[in-house]
Amino acid sequence: MPKVETFNRNTVLQKATEVFHKKGYNGTSMQDLVDATDLNRSSIYNSFGSKLNMFLEVLSHYQSIYGNNFSQKLAQSYNATEAIEAIFDLYIHEIINDNDRKGCLVINCKSEMTNQEPLIKSFMEKNQDRMIAMLEDIVTKGQMEKIFNQNQAASQYALYLFSSIQGLRMTGILNKNENDLRNLTRTVLKVLY
Amino acid sequence: MPKVETFNRNTVLQKATEVFHKKGYNGTSMQDLVDATDLNRSSIYNSFGSKLNMFLEVLSHYQSIYGNNFSQKLAQSYNATEAIEAIFDLYIHEIINDNDRKGCLVINCKSEMTNQEPLIKSFMEKNQDRMIAMLEDIVTKGQMEKIFNQNQAASQYALYLFSSIQGLRMTGILNKNENDLRNLTRTVLKVLY
DNA sequence: TTATTTTTGAAACGATCATTTCATTTATAA
């Protein structure tokens, strides 16, 4: 019966992600999205409902890609040290490859919209919970393996690492010196040992 | 000859700061600024030139207030430990009092505009240099006083602290638990000793 | 082929965007 959706939803989301990432939510116009996605204005509204709704899908899409990268790296690591280093390594690469200094889409959105859009706020809360749970998992394993010390509860170290990642990502917007970033990471992780 | 500027420029900047802080640069309209400052549209353009120009003045204003707070705290501290703790303490209070989760005006702006506005980018570079210089100063003193270790150069520790502050400020948008934040700060500073 | 359902294109919606214009008001210096 129906004419089926012709465009590839992931491709469209990828294009939309690039625009939102570059210009931010408020800096992106619907015309920008029409131009970037090669979709008709009506098709966007048919498929995504509104600009905010499309952005929320973009966020989830971006998050799931990140999540997959994490899972892949974590699966490859033999112990907690490798795991945590793999994660920071991933961010350092992200920073160095971010030539136009866009920063992190999620962090940018957190600072732009958390206090304005309830749906964004709850996305950020879930994101934070998820990140901290993952980090706490790694720390707990490291502590059980006696690789990490027990000076702090795993949950506290997880919050510390979560905070450090956000700091690293913000710092990396202007400082892309790999030595600096690796040194910074070493300093952050030192407290665990 | 001339009629002199009647409004108080600092008061106007303060009002404008509140709006930009709450809504971000792209989220703030000239109408918002007219409403908030009780200034006429023409007067704003006469006195500030453009929205971007007014925002740049707002940033400087905000920065100078912060700078004064820093100087005051630093003058009151007897050694490097007290100095660095005073700074983190200042941010923790800032976070806890930020009831509507606006975050830090400068950090928000860094993530929103660094890749879009050259004038903002250079402001952020200067801001980073200034912050790191201040932190390096404290670390150097702490190292000379043998309070801090010498495992890393003062400049590297300064970058680490700068990064940690940004992380703390971003984390504080959603997590306002004072125990968590103090614990986080302790963990950050532990590496110095 | 035909009926059905969705996508598409183009135009239009009213609202709002940052900025400009200009005549009027206001306050100063002479």
Next chain:
DNA sequence: TTATAAATGAAATGATCGTTTCAAAAATAA
């Protein structure tokens, strides 16, 4: 008081905002 120059108010600028509308095109199932 009078000449001068800036501040002010109100309206208008053209562009762009997010969103809606609707007839035409397209693709499927029968």
